[in-house]
Amino acid sequence: MTLVPLETALERLLEDARPLSASESVALHEAYGRVLAEPVAALRTQPPFDASAMDGYAVRGADAGVAGNRLSVIGEVAAGGTFPGTVGAGECVRIFTGAPLPAGADTVVIQEDVTVVSPGMVELREPTRAGRNVRGAGLDFVEGDLLIDKGQLLGPSSLSLAASANHPRLCVVKRPLVAIIATGDELRAPGSTLGPGQIISSNAYGVAALARAAGAEVLDLGIAPDSRDAIAALVKKAVAAGADVIVTLGGASVGDHDLVHEVLTGEGMTLDFWKIAMRPGKPLMFGRMGDIRCIGLPGNPVASLVCSQLFLKPLLARLGGRPFRQDMRTARLGARMPANDRRQDYVRARIDELDGELVATPFDLQDSSMLRVLAASGGLIVRAPFAPASDAGEACQVLMLG
Numbered sequence: 220m221t222l223v224p225l226e227t228a229l230e231r232l233l234e235d236a237r238p239l240s241a242s243e244s245v246a247l248h249e250a251y252g253r254v255l256a257e258p259v260a261a262l263r264t265q266p267p268f269d270a271s272a273m274d275g276y277a278v279r280g281a282d283a284g285v286a287g288n289r290l291s292v293i294g295e296v297a298a299g300g301t302f303p304g305t306v307g308a309g310e311c312v313r314i315f316t317g318a319p320l321p322a323g324a325d326t327v328v329i330q331e332d333v334t335v336v337s338p339g340m341v342e343l344r345e346p347t348r349a350g351r352n353v354r355g356a357g358l359d360f361v362e363g364d365l366l367i368d369k370g371q372l373l374g375p376s377s378l379s380l381a382a383s384a385n386h387p388r389l390c391v392v393k394r395p396l397v398a399i400i401a402t403g404d405e406l407r408a409p410g411s412t413l414g415p416g417q418i419i420s421s422n423a424y425g426v427a428a429l430a431r432a433a434g435a436e437v438l439d440l441g442i443a444p445d446s447r448d449a450i451a452a453l454v455k456k457a458v459a460a461g462a463d464v465i466v467t468l469g470g471a472s473v474g475d476h477d478l479v480h481e482v483l484t485g486e487g488m489t490l491d492f493w494k495i496a497m498r499p500g501k502p503l504m505f506g507r508m509g510d511i512r513c514i515g516l517p518g519n520p521v522a523s524l525v526c527s528q529l530f531l532k533p534l535l536a537r538l539g540g541r542p543f544r545q546d547m548r549t550a551r552l553g554a555r556m557p558a559n560d561r562r563q564d565y566v567r568a569r570i571d572e573l574d575g576e577l578v579a580t581p582f583d584l585q586d587s588s589m590l591r592v593l594a595a596s597g598g599l600i601v602r603a604p605f606a607p608a609s610d611a612g613e614a615c616q617v618l619m620l621g
């Protein structure tokens with residue numbers, strides 16, 4: 220059987236994956252980590268007036284430069300207030316950080332450089348350059364300035380900037396909706412009392428977490444038994460819910476009970492690729508149902524999560540318009556590894572840091588049913604198809620797991 224090379228599969232999955240055109244308006248507190256769908260322009264000027272940057276005395280520049288100058292204090296202004304008069308020669312106004320500069324003044328002498336001679340009189344101890352300690356109107360931005368470009372991921376500083384520009388809400392790219400369907404007669408939800416032959420359905424939880432980490436919204440449609448009608452009913456539900464991506468779990472292989480391909484095709488999916496030269500995850504399936512992408516994940520728990528990390532996450536990131544890069548690192552092998560066969564191998568490994576270097580030690584047991592080993596793995600050693608045997612201490616590539 221020909222297996223699709225992993226790079227080819229990834230290219231085909233991502234080739235036409237663009238940010239969804241749908242957008243929504245969200246309150247600023249909900250906008251962290253979202254992607255901006257429309258540019259943000261300043262609705263106001265900041266600061267809107269010449270403002271004091273320090274606590275001190277607002278003076279005319281001509282009066283500020285001479286130590287020993289005595290100035291009479293004609294009033295006071297704090298942030299939020301305004302001073303009604305004008306500062307003349309030989310005068311000053313007590314001022315606090317953030318307050319608008321009174322008319323006539325263009326300089327602030329910080330209070331540390333002043334001696335209060337009497338309640339109405341100060342003496343300058345140090346000269347201050349004209350214009351110092353003043354933030355000119357529009358120093359940060361001017362009404363109409365483009366502040367944040369469309370497509371930007373909204374982080375803490377962009378949220379404060381948008382707020383400062385007087386936007387209570389922002390227009391962001393819709394999160395891709397992922398519908399998850401588990402398949403298998405043997406599966407029961409966590410917390411169930413199991414009958415003979417039954418196991419707990421675990422894959423959806425990790426896959427959903429990876430999808431959310433990539434910026435998606437998740438609709439977990441539960442478990443369909445191994446019947447065409449039951450699987451088809453959940454696929455129809457996913458389509459009706461507006462899913463952008465339908466993820467099935469299990470039933471992707473070649474057994475008599477592996478019905479996913481048949482059902483998805485019956486519901487209108489055109490298959491793109493199926494069966495990849497990778498381990499775990501060989502039976503991965505990808506197709507399109509109109510604009511909906513369908514990913515058939517293998518049932519083995521480790522395979523479903525490794526395939527989600529390698530395929531689902533980048534796809535969802537693209538659809539959501541967010542940057543994505545796998546966290547690949549170079550490490551030293553902590554043990555010898557045998558030569559690889561034709562499948563790209565993702566080997567569960569313990570990751571330690573030793574003298575500033577990463578050391579990746581493969582676990583002895585690599586069965587793709589073993590979640591405990593995966594959970595103990597800080598990363599996956601990536602072994603290219605037909606890689607020769609490697610000795611302990613040799614450099615290797617590791618896909619770090621978050």
Ligand SMILES: Nc1nc2c(c(=O)[nH]1)N[C@H]1C(S)=C(S)[C@@H](COP(=O)(O)OP(=O)(O)OC[C@H]3O[C@@H](n4cnc5c(N)ncnc54)[C@H](O)[C@@H]3O)O[C@H]1N2
Nearest residue numbers: 401419420421422468469470471472477501517518519522
């Ligand atoms: N003759 C062949 N048999 C198999 C092949 C093959 O190429 N030829 N491939 C093997 C590989 S590799 C994998 S991976 C599995 C995947 O097969 P399916 O996608 O059809 O998965 P199932 O058969 O439905 O389940 C496999 C295994 O995983 C358990 N499972 C399924 N869903 C879940 C879930 N949601 N949570 C937890 N565990 C789940 C299921 O009970 C089985 O034990 O096929 C090999 N066989």
Ligand code: MOO
Nearest residue numbers: 499500501522587
């Ligand atoms: O994907 Mo399967 O887990 O390669 O064994």
